[in-house]
Amino acid sequence: MFRTLLIANRGEIACRIIRTARRMGLRTVAVFSEADAEAQHVAMADEAHLIGPARAAESYLRIDRILAAARASGAEAIHPGYGFLSENADFAEACAEAGIAFVGPPPAAIRVMGSKAESKRLMEQAGVPIVPGYHGEEQEEAHLAHQAARIGFPVLIKASAGGGGKGMRPVLKAEDFPAQLAGARREAKAAFGDDRVLLERYLQKPRHVEVQVFADTQGHTIHLHTRDCSVQRRHQKVLEEAPAPDLSPALRARLHEAAIAAARAVGYVSAGTVEFIVEGEDAFFMEMNTRLQVEHPVTEMVTGLDLVEWQLRIAAGEPLPLREAPAPRGHSVEVRLYAEDPAQDFRPSTGPLRRFVLPAPAADLRIESGVQEGDAITPFYDPMIAKLVAWGPDREVALARLGAALGECRIAGITSNLGFLQRLAAHPAMRAMELDTGFAARFAADLQPPARPAPPLALAAAALEALLPEADAVADPWERHDGWRLQGGGSQLLLLADGEARHRLRLTHAGAGWRVALDGAETLLAGRRLDGALQVTLGDAVHRIPVLRDGDAVQVLLPEGAWTLRLLDPYAPPGGEAAAQGRLSAPIPGRVVQVLVAEGESVTRGQVLAVLEAMKTELRITAPADGVVAHIGCAAGETVEEGTEIVTLAAAE
Structure with missing residues (x-):
């Protein structure tokens, strides 16, 4: 060793x-x-x-x-x-x-399996079933369009040199093929330095099922059961579980046999994952990941094995610790907690983790994270901030444990997919095993519901956050700005923005607190600062609420959700904010891939104006309303910082 x-x-x-x-x-x-x-x-x-x-x-x-x-x-x-x-x-x-x-595996195995086209040719020779498609070297657009027509629409364009959803585009009809091909090639070139693609029949409701394999240098190869990774966004996994549920014994056995055949066909050594597209009782080879997978903990939870230890022992020349897989024990589910905004097409989010609380690990709950409270999520790397892995004696218990763990998480400072994951774990279709790669899109209305208006308690906490710093910091009563008056309570006006909604709160000083009208009724509001939170007294109820302020933004964390409110100047003249809405800036640092409009051009609401690449993701800058392009602040190929002007729109005449 x-x-x-x-x-x-x-x-x-x-x-x-x-x-x-x-x-x-x-x-x-x-x-x-x-x-x-x-x-x-x-x-x-x-x-x-x-x-x-x-x-x-x-x-x-x-x-x-x-x-x-x-x-x-x-x-x-x-x-x-x-x-x-x-x-x-x-x-x-x-x-x-x-x-x-x-x-890891030998270089030859990495090289063969790193090429989707070459790996599929090899799998076909080894008797591993593959999806009908085109995996040839000819890459002329006309030839690819001809092959797509031969396969029959819908087809799936995939980058030949890599995975992770990069360079992958479904095409439903022939007239869309040229544009989707160009986009797939651009993504593939940026991600892998290789813009070659392959084409496959696009299955309508496929599941993503994979098999963990291991092989040693003595020629022994085994499988360690299946995982289901069907729940995805942007073709990247969000929830994984082991063993893959709702597979017939015959199909499960065929998957195990095909995975071992695939590994042996390339002389594989170490940990690898053979991925399949499954629809009904049909299973087709998709690709092999020649490394440890992000989702390997679910396999470890149901087998009791340490796959990293196995890798190290095999790399040192030792034989496999076991010659066949132990029977899986119970069920395990993993979710990936990302710094991203599901409401904005899962756009990555950057900034400091001002609050980051995860549940304590336990025998039935595994927590893996490389960041802690106070760390910054930067634009340079993948935005995953943690994995939560739950185990149960059966799938229903595992999902319930996962849901409880997600309910204990507290995140502030960046936008995360926490709420999305909570709704996903509790969704009836998830519990009923209605799994396929279109799950997230099909149930988007449930998983990404319209933003709920801030409840009165959130407005009250935000108001206290605005008032308490001045009230606590100033000892001289003549310098206080909280409404205190020598001959009776004064009042002041706060304007809070909750998305597009505006809330005007008039607070009148009353003893140790304020009288305020909330939800149509006047009530007493008081509070004080505690460690990292506010003690909020609203009427007769007392609450302890985590509240974080970053400039004019106030994030309030309640048990039922989190709300970010903005403090606006209630006396500012109207129109200033509306004028600023025409300036579309880079949401995070990145590289401008395309500018799709010219100055003076008329555009319509929702039209894509430019494409920005950041954190492994293409972000589309779209028009918030009809208008005219007044100015373009960047050029294709340019690297921009957060807040850099991309396009400025003027109102249409």
Whole structure:
């Protein structure tokens, strides 16, 4: 076994690997970018090396710098985790040339399975069923359009060089094919440096079912059961579970056999995942991920195994600890907690985690995160901030445990998908196993309901947040601004914005608090500051409410949800805010992919004006209303910061 292990990754997976390596008695070495200098995985490791600036291309994707850190630390092995260089055959070869063990499969297996087209040809030869499609080298648009017509619409365009939903576009009719092909190629080029695509028949209600496989250098290959990863957004997984539910014994057996055949066909070693499209009793090979998966904890929860330990032992030349899979025990469900806004097409969110509370781990609940309260979510990396993994003796209990755990989470400072996940775990269709990759879109109205208006308690807490700092900080009564008067209580006006709604609150000083009209009735409001919260007395009820203020934004966290209210100037002349709405700026730092309009052009509400790429996601800047393009503040290919003008619209005449 190795003595020193370098982890060529970051975030929760780096922390996960360090924990296992430490339990095995290995010395751990972390690498980090300038943005991650204070990260958890850096603090956890025995030794850490700076490998470059924040951008992944200059740090976590630099093979030379990672190998230099390995040599300087005396590391005998490198674990790539997932993402970054984990499926890079050149990196695996460079490790071998440097005399350092790569914790993963042979470079040849990575290279073959990294090409969707080549892997499907190989699978077809090995007798593994594949979806009808086109996997050839000819990439001319006319030829691809001809092949799409041969397959029959709808078809699915997929990037040939990688996965994760990048470069994947469904096309429902022939006239849409050219535009969707261009978009898929652009995404594929940006994500993988390769714009080649393949075409497949687009199945209408497919499930995404995968099989965990393991192989050693002695020629033994086994499966560790199935996982279902059908619930996705932007073709990326949101909820995973093991074993995959509602499969017939015959189909499950065929999936196990096909996965082992796929691994053996490429001489596979270490942990891998063979992914299938399943519809009814039919199953087709989709791709093989030649690494550990984000969702591996659900397999660990039902088998009792440590898959990272297995990887390390196999990389050291040891045989598989078992020759066949243990029977799965119970059921496990995992969700990915992201810094993103489901109401804005899951747009990534950046900023500091001003409040970040997760439930305590337990025997039936596993928590994995690489960030903590006070850390910043940057635009440089994937926006996943935590994984919650629940176990139960059956699926119903596991989902209930997951729902309870999500209810204990508290997040403020960034927008997250917490509410989306809570509704997902409790949805009747989820409980009824009505699973397919269109689940999130089909039940979008349930999972992303219209924003609820802020309740009176949220308005009261926001008002106190605005009043208490001045009232607590000023000792001289003549300098107070809370409505205090020598000869009777004065009043003041607060204007709170709740989305498009506006609430004018007139608060009149009364003893230790204020009288205020809320929900059509006048009541007494009082409060004081506690540790990280407000004690709010509204009428006869007393509440402890976490409230966070960032400039004019006030976030109020109630048990039934979170609301972000804005403090506006109640005496400002009308029209100023409306004028600012014509300026469309970059929501987060990124690169401008396309500018689709010109100055002077008339546009309609919802029209895409520009495309911005950030945090592995393409963001479409759309017109909020009909208008005319008054000014364009950027150009295609330009890197922009948050708040940079993209397009400014003027009202249509």
